[in-house]
Structure formats: structure tokens, C-alpha cells
Amino acid sequence: MTSRIGVVTFPGTLDDRDSLRAARIAGAEAVPLWHRDKDLKQVDAVVLAGGFSYGDYLRAGAISRFSPVMETIIEQAKAGLPVLGICNGFQILTESHLLPGAMLRNNHLHFICRDQKLRVENAETAWTADYSAGQEISVPLKNIDGRYVADERTLDELEAEGRVAFRYLDGNPNGSLRDIAGITNAAGNVVGLMPHPEHAVEPLIGTGRTDGLGFFTSILKKLVSA
Amino acid sequence: MARVVVDVMLKPEILDPQGQAVQRALPRLGFDGIADVRQGKRFELEVAEPVDAAALARIHEMAETFLANTVIEDFIVKVEEA
Numbered sequence: 258m259t260s261r262i263g264v265v266t267f268p269g270t271l272d273d274r275d276s277l278r279a280a281r282i283a284g285a286e287a288v289p290l291w292h293r294d295k296d297l298k299q300v301d302a303v304v305l306a307g308g309f310s311y312g313d314y315l316r317a318g319a320i321s322r323f324s325p326v327m328e329t330i331i332e333q334a335k336a337g338l339p340v341l342g343i344c345n346g347f348q349i350l351t352e353s354h355l356l357p358g359a360m361l362r363n364n365h366l367h368f369i370c371r372d373q374k375l376r377v378e379n380a381e382t383a384w385t386a387d388y389s390a391g392q393e394i395s396v397p398l399k400n401i402d403g404r405y406v407a408d409e410r411t412l413d414e415l416e417a418e419g420r421v422a423f424r425y426l427d428g429n430p431n432g433s434l435r436d437i438a439g440i441t442n443a444a445g446n447v448v449g450l451m452p453h454p455e456h457a458v459e460p461l462i463g464t465g466r467t468d469g470l471g472f473f474t475s476i477l478k479k480l481v482s483a
Numbered sequence: 484m485a486r487v488v489v490d491v492m493l494k495p496e497i498l499d500p501q502g503q504a505v506q507r508a509l510p511r512l513g514f515d516g517i518a519d520v521r522q523g524k525r526f527e528l529e530v531a532e533p534v535d536a537a538a539l540a541r542i543h544e545m546a547e548t549f550l551a552n553t554v555i556e557d558f559i560v561k562v563e564e565a
Contacts, residue, residue: 366504
């Protein structure tokens with residue numbers, strides 16, 4: 258049976274279509290999910306896509322976090338459902354406390370849109386198993402609230418447990434502490450990052466590379482072998 | 484009607500580039516002597532019922548779970564005299 262990957266659309270989500278497409282290109286059945294619907298339609302994994310849900314009002318991700326669909330996602334993520342948060346999705350995951358820390362305005366206050374080199378630090382999560390630890394990839398980065406912050410104790414804990422999943426290379430684009438681009442929860446099923454793997458899955462568009470496809474093939478392999 | 488104000492500020496150890504940008508613009512506008520600026524948010528809540536201890540506790544809970552993100556922000560709840 259084909260694995261089903263759900264992608265949530267909130268009011269203001271931008272990258273749901275690209276995320277659905279990336280899931281299909283990787284070989285999954287892509288399932289649109291709606292923010293007001295608690296029903297996850299029996300998906301095997303969920304992607305929280307990028308954009309500006311609820312206009313980033315209050316704080317990025319703060320209002321989405323209390324939507325009906327997130328009630329189910331938070332509950333099931335704690336029970337092991339694989340969840341990937343990209344950009345605004347990462348912000349929603351930190352606001353939901355599924356991942357520690359928070360995201361703030363870039364230290365230089367500019368919106369950034371460029372290809373970004375990353376190092377995959379943890380290749381054992383549900384979403385990164387198709388990469389190798391230390392592998393360098395390049396995917397688009399586009400945000401204004403991309404500065405990852407957490408207190409020193411949390412940062413030390415993340416480092417010690419290998420939960421920094423991705424680090425920025427060739428310059429820190431936004432002032433994120435310890436160059437953190439993405440993190441994972443302790444179980445490895447919930448992963449969040451600011452850069453956009455779903456925009457780098459076909460050679461024809463974006464970076465001209467397919468460095469982001471591994472997120473989607475990783476989860477498919479995991480689901481098939483589960 | 485009573486007004487309850489919730490002030491939300493970034494914690495002191497969190498870098499506030501927006502406040503810094505405001506601070507840097509001040510001398511250019513002729514406002515000297517401001518050593519630092521921190522920018523925050525103010526919420527004004529109009530409460531229909533009299534604000535008793537229970538109502539204040541609920542507003543405190545609201546601020547903690549929603550109006551502020553206590554990972555990065557502190558908040559203060561104040562009842563304004565009518």
C-alpha cells in the first residue's frame with residue numbers, strides 16, 4: 258500500500274502545493290489536510306508547510322498552534338506520528354512545544370531569499386535517514402523570522418543528545434544561536450527546519466539540485482519498513 | 484467594564500534587533516541620550532464582568548499560554564482604574 262503523507266493548509270500557508278508535489282515525486286500519496294478539520298484522514302506522516310499562517314499575527318505560528326487540526330497532530334506526534342515542520346511549520350512546532358526554543362526576527366531585520374548550504378548533523382531521524390551524517394546540502398531559505406533561540410541549557414541538551422539536525426554553513430543567515438537551522442525531538446519523529454527542502458526536489462526548478470528530496474524519500478522508506 | 488492590560492516584553496537576555504534599529508534612528512532625528520530601546524507588545528482587554536481574583540487568574544493563564552511565549556517573553560498583568 259502506498260504511504261500517505263498529509264500536508265496542512267492554514268489560512269496564509271504558501272508552500273502546501275509544493276510540499277504535496279514533493280511527497281508525490283518521492284512516491285507517496287499526497288493528502289491535503291485542512292486547519293479546521295481535526296481528522297487527519299489516516300495519513301502516515303504530516304508536513305506543516307511554509308508560509309505566513311494567520312498573517313504571523315501575535316507571533317509566527319502562535320495562532321495556528323491552537324487550530325483544530327493541531328490538537329490531533331500534537332496528540333499523535335507525542336505518540337510517534339512523524340511530523341516535519343518547514344519554515345512557518347517549524348515555528349508552529351516550537352509554539353506547540355513539540356520542539357524546544359522559539360523563532361524570532363532575523364538579527365539584521367531583512368527578509369532573506371537565497372540558496373542556503375546546510376550540514377545534516379543527524380541522519381537518524383524519520384526525515385533524514387536517506388542522508389549521511391555530515392553531508393552538505395543546498396536548499397532555498399526564505400524568511401524574516403528565522404532566528405532560532407533557546408536558553409543555554411536547552412542548547413547544551415540539544416547538542417549533547419545529537420538533536421541539532423541541521424546547521425547553517427558558509428555564514429549564519431539570521432543570527433540563529435549555534436548556527437542551528439533545524440532540530441529534532443528526542444524520538445526523532447518530529448523535525449523542524451527553516452530552509453525549504455520541498456522547493457529542491459526537481460532539477461528543473463529552484464537550485465537546480467534535488468537535495469531536498471531526501472526528506473521525503475527518508476520518511477517513505479521508514480513508513481514502508483515500519 | 485474594567486480594563487486589564489497585559490504588557491509583553493522580550494526577556495532581557497534575548498537580542499531585540501527591532502529595538503536596536505529604533506535606538507539607532509534616534510540621534511539622526513535629534514533625540515539624544517537614549518542608551519537602549521527594547522520594543523514590546525501591549526494588550527488592552529476590556530472585561531465585561533468585575534475583575535475579581537478568579538478573573539485575574541484566568542487572564543494570567545491566557546497571557547501565559549497565548550499572549551506571551553514564555554520561552555522568549557515575560558509579561559505583566561495590570562488592572563487599570565476606571
